[in-house]
Amino acid sequence: MRPPPGPRPRHPDTTVAAVILVVAAAAFAATLGFDTIPASLMEGMGPERFPQLVIAVMAGLALLLLWRSRGRTAEPLPRIPPMAYATVLLLAATVFVLPWLGVVPTMTVAMFALGWLWGERRVWLLLPVTLLFAAGVQALFVRTLGITLPVGPFGFLLG
Amino acid sequence: MARTFTGALRRRTLLASAPLLAAPAALRAQERFPSRPIEVVTHAGVGGGTDITARMMMVQAPAEFGQELVVVNRVGGSGAAALAYAASKPRDGHTLILVTQTHLLTIMRGRAQGIAYDDIVGVARATEDPQVLMVGKASPHKTAQAFLAAAKEQKLKFGTTQVGGVDHLAVFGFARQAGIQQPTIVPFRGGGDIAINLVSGNIDAALLNPSEPEAQIRAGDVIPLLTLHEERIATLPNVPTAKEVGFTSVHATVRGFAVLKGVPEDRLAILEEKLVKSMSSPLYRNYLDSTGQARSSVAGRTVWQAQLDAFNAEGREALAALGVAR
Amino acid sequence: MLEFLGGVQAIMTGELLLVVFIGTLLGIFVGALPGLSGSTTSALLLPLTVTMNPVTAIAFLGAIYCAANYGGSITAILINTPGDPSASVTAFDGYPMAARGEAGRALGMSAVASTIGGIFSVLVLVVATPLLSRFAYSFGPPEYFALAVFGLSMLGAVGGAGALKSLIAGCLGVLLACVGMDLTTGVERFTFGLPDLTDGISFVPVLTGLFAVAELIEQATRLDEKVERLPMAAARLPSVADFRKAGKSIGIGSVLGTFIGVLPALGATTAAIITYNEVRRFSRHKEEFGRGAIEGIAGPEAANNSAVGGSMVPTLALGIPGSATTAIILAGLLVQGVRPGPHLFTEQPQFLYAVFGSMLAANLIFLVLGLFLAKLFAMITLIPNAILWPAVLFCSVIGAYAPNQAMGDVWTMLVFGIVGFLFRRHGFSPAPLVMGLVLGQLVEESLKQSLIIFDQRWMGFLERPVAVTLFAVTIVLFVLPLLFQGYRAMRARAAR
Numbered sequence: 010m011r012p013p014p015g016p017r018p019r020h021p022d023t024t025v026a027a028v029i030l031v032v033a034a035a036a037f038a039a040t041l042g043f044d045t046i047p048a049s050l051m052e053g054m055g056p057e058r059f060p061q062l063v064i065a066v067m068a069g070l071a072l073l074l075l076w077r078s079r080g081r082t083a084e085p086l087p088r089i090p091p092m093a094y095a096t097v098l099l100l101a102a103t104v105f106v107l108p109w110l111g112v113v114p115t116m117t118v119a120m121f122a123l124g125w126l127w128g129e130r131r132v133w134l135l136l137p138v139t140l141l142f143a144a145g146v147q148a149l150f151v152r153t154l155g156i157t158l159p160v161g162p163f164g165f166l167l168g
Numbered sequence: 169m170a171r172t173f174t175g176a177l178r179r180r181t182l183l184a185s186a187p188l189l190a191a192p193a194a195l196r197a198q199e200r201f202p203s204r205p206i207e208v209v210t211h212a213g214v215g216g217g218t219d220i221t222a223r224m225m226m227v228q229a230p231a232e233f234g235q236e237l238v239v240v241n242r243v244g245g246s247g248a249a250a251l252a253y254a255a256s257k258p259r260d261g262h263t264l265i266l267v268t269q270t271h272l273l274t275i276m277r278g279r280a281q282g283i284a285y286d287d288i289v290g291v292a293r294a295t296e297d298p299q300v301l302m303v304g305k306a307s308p309h310k311t312a313q314a315f316l317a318a319a320k321e322q323k324l325k326f327g328t329t330q331v332g333g334v335d336h337l338a339v340f341g342f343a344r345q346a347g348i349q350q351p352t353i354v355p356f357r358g359g360g361d362i363a364i365n366l367v368s369g370n371i372d373a374a375l376l377n378p379s380e381p382e383a384q385i386r387a388g389d390v391i392p393l394l395t396l397h398e399e400r401i402a403t404l405p406n407v408p409t410a411k412e413v414g415f416t417s418v419h420a421t422v423r424g425f426a427v428l429k430g431v432p433e434d435r436l437a438i439l440e441e442k443l444v445k446s447m448s449s450p451l452y453r454n455y456l457d458s459t460g461q462a463r464s465s466v467a468g469r470t471v472w473q474a475q476l477d478a479f480n481a482e483g484r485e486a487l488a489a490l491g492v493a494r
Numbered sequence: 495m496l497e498f499l500g501g502v503q504a505i506m507t508g509e510l511l512l513v514v515f516i517g518t519l520l521g522i523f524v525g526a527l528p529g530l531s532g533s534t535t536s537a538l539l540l541p542l543t544v545t546m547n548p549v550t551a552i553a554f555l556g557a558i559y560c561a562a563n564y565g566g567s568i569t570a571i572l573i574n575t576p577g578d579p580s581a582s583v584t585a586f587d588g589y590p591m592a593a594r595g596e597a598g599r600a601l602g603m604s605a606v607a608s609t610i611g612g613i614f615s616v617l618v619l620v621v622a623t624p625l626l627s628r629f630a631y632s633f634g635p636p637e638y639f640a641l642a643v644f645g646l647s648m649l650g651a652v653g654g655a656g657a658l659k660s661l662i663a664g665c666l667g668v669l670l671a672c673v674g675m676d677l678t679t680g681v682e683r684f685t686f687g688l689p690d691l692t693d694g695i696s697f698v699p700v701l702t703g704l705f706a707v708a709e710l711i712e713q714a715t716r717l718d719e720k721v722e723r724l725p726m727a728a729a730r731l732p733s734v735a736d737f738r739k740a741g742k743s744i745g746i747g748s749v750l751g752t753f754i755g756v757l758p759a760l761g762a763t764t765a766a767i768i769t770y771n772e773v774r775r776f777s778r779h780k781e782e783f784g785r786g787a788i789e790g791i792a793g794p795e796a797a798n799n800s801a802v803g804g805s806m807v808p809t810l811a812l813g814i815p816g817s818a819t820t821a822i823i824l825a826g827l828l829v830q831g832v833r834p835g836p837h838l839f840t841e842q843p844q845f846l847y848a849v850f851g852s853m854l855a856a857n858l859i860f861l862v863l864g865l866f867l868a869k870l871f872a873m874i875t876l877i878p879n880a881i882l883w884p885a886v887l888f889c890s891v892i893g894a895y896a897p898n899q900a901m902g903d904v905w906t907m908l909v910f911g912i913v914g915f916l917f918r919r920h921g922f923s924p925a926p927l928v929m930g931l932v933l934g935q936l937v938e939e940s941l942k943q944s945l946i947i948f949d950q951r952w953m954g955f956l957e958r959p960v961a962v963t964l965f966a967v968t969i970v971l972f973v974l975p976l977l978f979q980g981y982r983a984m985r986a987r988a989a990r
Contacts, residue, residue: 025920029662036669036684044681047491050331052353053945056681059938060672067665074658086919089715096714097912100707100887104904107891116891120884127717129880142885146892154530154538156214156896157207157240213898214534220825227541243898245689246675252689279689325947332680354946355677357939360758360814370634370947379828383813383835389631451544458828492680 021086022078029071037064092127099123112158113151117143201435202262205236208425210266211250213243221294221423222266228449232442246333247271251283259430261439264291267426269334269479276483277492285480286429290472291436292443293424295456296465297377298397299338300407304366305389307373312394312413315373319348324372326351327362337486338375338419342396344489345410345417366390377421378404379460396420403460422479424472440469498620502851505549505844513550514852517557518859524558525565526577528702528893532562533818540826548830552845553852555826559819560856563762563799564608564864571600571791572874573886575706575893580762580798582701583770586925587783587790589709594786597872602731603788604795605864607744611796612857614748615755615803620850624836626756627811633757635943636955640964641757642937645764647968648771649926660926663917667930668937670695678942690902699894699907700931704924706890707911710883712918717879729869732788740792743773747796754797755804759936761817762798762805767929769797775971784923803853810834810846 040057103119110118121139129135150156208226212218219241226237242250247270257263265271267288274280275288301312309315318324328335331353343350354371356362359380365371366381367389378401384390385404395401395409396419410417425443427436446452447466456465524530536555543551566578571588584604591600618626633641649664650657673684674694685691732740747769754765773793774783783790805816806823813834815821827834832845839846874882894907914924948954955961 021920032666039684039686043683046679046681050353050490050492050679052331052678052942053950054678054942056676056679056683059941060669060683063665063668063672063934067662067669070658070662070665074662077658089919092717093711093714093915096711100710100908100911103887103891104901104908107895107904108901112892112895116888119891120888123884123887124880127714127880127883129878135881138881139884142888146888150530150892150896154535155238156538157238157899158892158895214537214896219537220540220822223537223541224544224829227544241897241899243693244900244902245692248689248692249900281689330675330680331678336680352946354943356943357677357759360808360812363814364631364758364812365634368631368634381813382833383811386833386835386837454831455544455829458831458833459825 020078020081020083022074022083026071026075026078029074030068033064033068033071037061037068040064095126096123099126108159111160113143113147113160116146201438202233202235204262205238206233206262206264207238207240207257208264208266209240209242209250209254211243211247211268211271212241214241218266218268218423224455225294225443225447225452227451228446229443232446245274245279247274248280251275251280254428255281255283255287259428261427261431261435264425264427264439266294266423267476268423269421269483272476272480273334273337273483273487276480276487283428288426288476289429289431289436290469290476291425291427291439292447292469293422293465293467293472293475294447295421295423295459295461296467296475297379297421297459297461298395298401299342299375299419299421300378300392300396300401300404301342301373301394302366302376302381302385302390302392303373304369304371305391306369307391309393310391312408315393316346316348316413319343319346319351319373321349323349324351325354325370327354327356327365327371327374329356329358329362331355332490332492334421335375337483337490338396340486340490341482342375342417342419345415347415363390375419377460382460401460402462422475424467426476436469444468498847498850501843501847502854505847506851506855510550510553510848510852511855513554514557514855515859517554517852518561518856518863521558521561521856522565522568522860522863525562525581526568528569528575528577528698528706528889530893530896531566531578531698531818532559533822534897535562536819536822536826540822540829543826544829548832549844549848551826551830552823552832553848555823556849556852557856557859559823560612560799560802560853561860562819563802564605564612564795564860566798567604567608567791567795568601568871570705571604572597572871573706573882574709575886575890576701578762579697579701580766580801581795582705582763582928583766583794583798583925584791585705586770586923587785587787589705590784590786591788591791592872592875595875596730596786597875598729598868599732599736599788600791601868601871602865603736603740603791605861605868606732606737607740607747607792607795608799608864609857609861610744611748611751611798611800612802613854614796615752615800616850616853616857618752619803619806619853623807623811624839626807627836630756630758630808630812630814632960633759634958635940635947636958636961637964638757638759638936639940639944640955640958640961640968641760642933642940644964644968645768645771645933646929646937647972648775649929656921659920659922663922663924664926664930667927667932668934669930670700670927671931671934672938677939678946688902690900694935695906695931696894696898696900696903697931698897699903700910701928702890702894703907703910704914704917704927706886707907708914708918708924710887711911711915713879713883729872731865731868736788740789742776743789743793744796746773746776747793748800751797751800752804755801755816756807758805758808758812758814758816762801763932764936765801765804766794766798767932769793770925771929775975784925799857806849806853810838810849811836 040060043057107115124135208222210218210222222239229237242253254263254265275285309318326339328339359376362374363381363384381390392404392407395407396417456463524535536558566581567584569575569577570581570585571592574585574589576582576585588600650661675682675692750769751765754760773789777789805820808814808816809820809824815824894903
């Protein structure tokens with residue numbers, strides 16, 4: 010098979026290795042910012058030693074990965090479809106409003122919204138299932154087991 | 169029993185609350201209290217030791233208060249999250265904090281996000297578990313005197329929990345009070361691990377609550393040497409107190425209820441009375457007995473506040489001496 | 495042994511069996527739900543048990559404990575969402591099997607392996623508790639360090655995607671385990687001033703993110719694909735051939751699980767992980783692991799349930815709980831006025847019979863229920879994606895939030911969902927990351943504790959026979975296969 014025209018695609022591992030090296034560098038920088046401890050508490054290894062060792066090993070492995078992917082080509086990974094981005098956005102929005110709207114109300118809306126987003130148009134099926142599920146969670150966690158969840162402004166609807 | 173002290177306390181709380189809450193407090197004073205479920209905020213996860221204490225106490229409390237009590241677990245930041253949650257609630261007595269020394273330590277180290285020690289108002293103590301100096305059976309020092317003499321000569325290894333935590337401060341304070349060399353600290357995740365390492369001789373000694381290595385004490389694998397309490401403990405009648413050996417050293421693991429400053433005095437009194445009453449129930453007493461804690465653990469505001477104050481003063485000093493106060 | 499069976503029989507009245515049955519049912523249910531674990535449920539029900547008579551109370555808590563550990567595997571297999579952290583390993587191979595349409599096989603294997611592991615450990619508990627309990631004393635920090643190194647020695651091999659990537663993921667896991675307050679110095683590490691991180695990264699949200707949320711995002715990329723679903727195949731239970739294949743794994747899991755359970759500092763999750771490594775190491779079908787190997791379910795499931803019996807050993811004989819749930823059972827015992835310790839075996843044997851009997855009964859009950867309901871549960875995989883996964887999301891959020899009631903945990907879950915998705919896209923497996931996360935803390939802390947105990951002399955490790963033995967086993971098991979491979983390659987070259 011001939012390589013496609015244009016600039017040669019990078020091996021995906023090159024990017025991965027680069028990201029890991031960045032993560033390692035950031036983590037290493039963070040270890041330098043640890044609080045210093047007074048000599049009276051110092052007992053052998055300082056708090057930064059072990060993480061630094063692990064970071065060093067990780068960076069070494071990432072370099073190895075980089076070296077191995079050097080000059081190699083691979084099929085580009087399949088494109089991430091827009092639906093995945095939409096799903097992640099929905100999840101992030103859900104978590105964001107969670108403390109304000111309350112856990113059960115937010116998750117009820119989110120459950121319905123995600124089902125709808127994923128193409129379930131049978132509202133007669135989706136809505137009752139969602140509501141039943143929410144009622145079940147409320148009955149079990151909040152009522153039976155007494156776990157407190159943030160209720161939000163509409164909490165009174167739950168009784 | 170708390171009458172003599174409440175006058176001063178009342179003045180303090182009323183002064184503080186006056187500008188903030190005068191109008192609503194005046195309105196609420198007419199209402200029945202508590203008018204809605206009371207939240208008990210703990211920094212322990214569901215199933216942690218402090219969480220269990222809360223749930224044990226709460227078996228009886230709803231009947232006393234005529235309201236439900238709800239445990240709210242706010243884990244994180246060694247109590248900071250629990251304190252922050254309490255601070256976000258109105259100071260009307262419907263939010264209780266289950267306070268431990270860990271909370272105070274977090275405040276001392278300035279990690280409680282704006283909450284100062286003066287904001288904590290003790291309501292009732294729930295448990296007081298004295299610390300006892302213990303060694304493993306392989307230890308050459310079988311009496312308190314022999315141990316202290318040896319510990320003056322050499323640097324021993326003490327097992328504790330988290331370095332910089334409550335147990336560590338207790339060891340530090342004990343060593344200073346006893347005039348022994350500051351020991352090498354070997355930190356573990358919990359009292360059980362410490363007991364095991366005492367038996368196997370990996371560490372020389374530890375301060376433990378008597379209930380933690382109870383089976384080991386009975387089997388003779390762990391030997392209690394010295395009680396760091398005002399008087400001898402009922403379950404360890406042969407173990408002398410520090411005072412009997414010739415110095416003062418009192419350390420205990422305590423848990424109790426507190427509110428944030430600003431709760432009206434009349435409500436504090438109601439909370440104190442009903443909490444103490446519900447913790448005098450047979451069920452809670454049984455819990456105290458079976459976990460090896462004295463029934464005198466349950467105490468009102470005066471005793472509890474004094475203990476908090478004492479720990480606060482001692483803790484600040486110890487942190488400064490260790491060089492970790494910020 | 496006979497005496498024991500007589501005691502159990504005497505205590506197992508119809509009423510008590512009913513309580514055990516309810517406990518088992520409840521245990522399976524809460525174990526399967528990601529938001530509730532056996533320990534949470536027992537803690538919440540503890541005040542209730544106080545009003546029961548002591549024997550009933552202990553039997554009830556024991557049944558919940560056993561069944562919850564099994565229940566965790568149900569959701570791990572069906573929707574890639576471990577209902578209990580100890581079942582996370584089960585998801586590595588269980589979910590691929592369910593995705594292939596073999597949910598019934600996986601569920602059935604999990605029920606059988608769990609029961610065998612569970613019963614094995616109870617029998618060990620009956621026969622050898624006094625003996626085994628002394629064993630816990632010979633495990634100090636140096637020995638735990640050697641054991642953790644043994645556990646990590648297989649890091650490069652799991653995950654199937656190539657040693658390099660597995661090792662990187664493992665390092666990342668170990669690094670994550672460092673987040674929070676350092677035990678030996680009290681310094682906060684990688685917390686970035688967030689109070690939710692002071693006590694370390696919570697385990698459950700990371701797992702829920704890596705498994706459930708990552709799978710949800712993955713599903714979003716494949717909505718267009720039509721999946722052929724075969725209802726009958728999904729409900730089929732494992733065959734005799736399956737059991738023959740998995741027998742060795744169940745054996746390894748039962749023994750390792752009991753052994754690791756007995757050690758107070760380690761629990762069912764570690765037992766499952768180490769067993770997964772060893773089962774893979776001794777399997778003739780290494781290539782199947784991570785892609786739906788039935789041995790990969792049998793071993794860890796046997797292990798996490800036998801760890802239940804194992805962790806009862808230090809709880810009952812030493813009064814030192816070996817796991818979160820046994821800590822609550824211990825509290826339950828204390829409240830009832832039962833003092834654990836060696837004397838319990840002579841002074842109050844009826845409590846031991848209650849514990850042993852209820853655990854045996856719970857194991858048998860969930861075997862029957864598990865096999866009976868496996869067909870029903872397997873149908874969950876037939877629910878349309880657009881309804882199933884939103885419901886999984888609901889459960890996951892509750893599961894991440896409820897135990898600590900911290901919003902930070904929900905964000906952690908979301909972040910690890912995205913990480914898990916990208917991980918898989920680039921050929922990484924979550925398995926080594928989970929392993930690093932579980933064993934990372936143990937490695938670091940036991941190393942530092944050991945060095946303090948040894949006055950910073952590294953040679954101190956050589957003076958500990960148990961640790962030296964474990965190191966030697968690690969080296970032999972790690973190096974021998976390499977030598978063997980080299981020898982075979984040489985022979986092949988010579989033959990040519």
